[in-house]
Amino acid sequence: MNAAYEFVTGPLAWIAWGIFLLGSAWRLISMYQLAKKKDASSWAFLDLGFSLRSIVNWLIPFNALGWRKNPLLTVTTFAFHVCLVAVPVFLMAHVALWTEFFGLSYATLPDNVADIMTLVVLAACLVFAGRRLTQKDVAYITTGKDWLALAIVALPFLTGFLAYHQVFDYQIMLIAHIVAGEIMLAAIPFTRLSHMVFAAFTRAYMGSEFGGVRHARDW
Amino acid sequence: MRRILPLLILAALTLVAAQALAQESITKLAPEAFGKFQRPPALFAHDKHNEKAKLDECVVCHHGGADGKQDKSASTEGTPCADCHKVKPAGKATGLQRAYHKQCIDCHRAKGKGPLACGQCHKR
Numbered sequence: 001m002n003a004a005y006e007f008v009t010g011p012l013a014w015i016a017w018g019i020f021l022l023g024s025a026w027r028l029i030s031m032y033q034l035a036k037k038k039d040a041s042s043w044a045f046l047d048l049g050f051s052l053r054s055i056v057n058w059l060i061p062f063n064a065l066g067w068r069k070n071p072l073l074t075v076t077t078f079a080f081h082v083c084l085v086a087v088p089v090f091l092m093a094h095v096a097l098w099t100e101f102f103g104l105s106y107a108t109l110p111d112n113v114a115d116i117m118t119l120v121v122l123a124a125c126l127v128f129a130g131r132r133l134t135q136k137d138v139a140y141i142t143t144g145k146d147w148l149a150l151a152i153v154a155l156p157f158l159t160g161f162l163a164y165h166q167v168f169d170y171q172i173m174l175i176a177h178i179v180a181g182e183i184m185l186a187a188i189p190f191t192r193l194s195h196m197v198f199a200a201f202t203r204a205y206m207g208s209e210f211g212g213v214r215h216a217r218d219w
Numbered sequence: 220m221r222r223i224l225p226l227l228i229l230a231a232l233t234l235v236a237a238q239a240l241a242q243e244s245i246t247k248l249a250p251e252a253f254g255k256f257q258r259p260p261a262l263f264a265h266d267k268h269n270e271k272a273k274l275d276e277c278v279v280c281h282h283g284g285a286d287g288k289q290d291k292s293a294s295t296e297g298t299p300c301a302d303c304h305k306v307k308p309a310g311k312a313t314g315l316q317r318a319y320h321k322q323c324i325d326c327h328r329a330k331g332k333g334p335l336a337c338g339q340c341h342k343r
Contacts, residue, residue, distance in 0.1 A: 005336050006328075092257060093337050099317055100324060111257040163338065170338045 001172045008178045011095070016182035023189030024197045032200070041204060045212040054207025055200060057219040073131065080124035083117040084153070088181070090114070093164075111164075112128035118161050125154040151194035155180040252301035252315060261319065261340035282320060287311035320342075 008131070036043060058062070058064050067074040088094060092108040099105045128150055132142045159177035161170060188196055210218035249260035274280070283293025285341075287310075295303075304318040313321065323340065327333030334340050 002327075002331070002335055096316070096320060096337070100320060105317075166338050166343045171336065174336050176337060 001175075004175050005171070005178075008175055008182070008217050012182055016185045020188050023186070024194075026198060027189045027194060031154065031201075038198050042209070045208050046204065047208045047212050050207045050211030051204035052207075052210060054154070055203045057217075058203055066219070072127065075131075076124045076127045079120050080128075083120045087117045087121065087157075089096040115161070115164065118164075119155045122154060122161070125150055125157075129137050145192050149187075152180075152184050152187050152193065156184050248319060250299065250301040250315065252306050254306075258337070258341040259343055261323070262342055263323075263340070272330075285312075287313055 015066060061074055061078050062068055062071075086109065090107060090109045091114050092111060095108050102170060132138050132146060134151075159173055160178050162176045163170060165172040167173070178196075184193070187193055206218045211218050229255060234300050236319050245263065245265035247260040248263045249256070268274075277296035278291060278294035279295055281296040281298070282289045284290040301315055304313055304315040306315045308314040323333070324335055327335055
């Protein structure tokens with residue numbers, strides 16, 4: 001089992017990070033080229049001020065009309081995204097691995113806090129799933145790709161929670177957790193998770209059009 | 220002197236026995252310096268481990284050194300790890316958590332034997 005652990009924390013981790021970083025760069029560059037070719041006018045009115053105005057206003061919970069209209073989604077998505085990023089980055093066990101492999105060390109979350117934040121992520125995934133099933137307008141536009149993205153995100157947290165509490169076979173669960181995390185990293189550029197890379201540009205595009213062309217707010 | 224000599228020998232023997240017994244009773248690494256533990260203390264049966272790992276030299280683990288550099292010639296058995304490795308180290312010194320992880324995991328990796336992952340030592 002040590003050999004499997006060393007493989008998933010070694011070569012497989014490098015591959016996953018490589019796919020994530022290079023894939024994200026490739027998606028950004030090819031989207032830039034496509035936008036320049038197919039939607040050249042949008043580049044003309046792209047404006048930093050209007051872009052940042054839109055990004056900032058959408059980053060404040062209940063500030064945008066879209067947030068005020070969907071209070072459950074607003075609370076869920078903000079809590080979800082904060083925990084989704086903070087837990088893997090600041091988890092003590094993850095930082096211990098950065099220290100072990102690269103000598104890096106930085107602030108960590110207390111384990112009991114990270115444990116609750118993991119449950120927040122999983123609960124949010126259930127809310128998202130329920131929304132896709134029960135809310136008609138959302139159900140109508142939901143495809144397999146959305147379910148795939150949701151599953152890819154939920155799995156590292158579910159397996160991480162079970163491994164941390166040492167439920168079932170610890171070593172198998174830990175290896176499953178690491179592989180699930182690596183699948184998530186590698187999937188970011190090529191699935192619905194790519195909004196991690198594109199979200200700021202989507203808002204910049206909308207903000208610039210609403211600010212510079214329609215002279216209206218987009219939040 | 221003749222009267223107190225047996226007493227001195229007895230006292231010395233008691234000390235040695237106490238030390239040996241204390242060492243035998245080490246089954247986990249739980250230095251008080253950490254304060255409240257976030258995870259269960261690492262399981263470590265000192266004598267059993269060394270027998271299994273065929274370790275006779277104390278200095279293999281109980282090294283000396285300073286400023287983040289190990290000195291494998293100076294044996295420091297009997298000195299608790301936390302005496303030199305502080306929880307929050309200053310300068311280039313190695314912190315206590317890092318010292319334990321490095322000591323155990325690096326050797327296990329090099330030998331291709333023994334636990335590597337968190338929960339293999341920090342068992343619930």
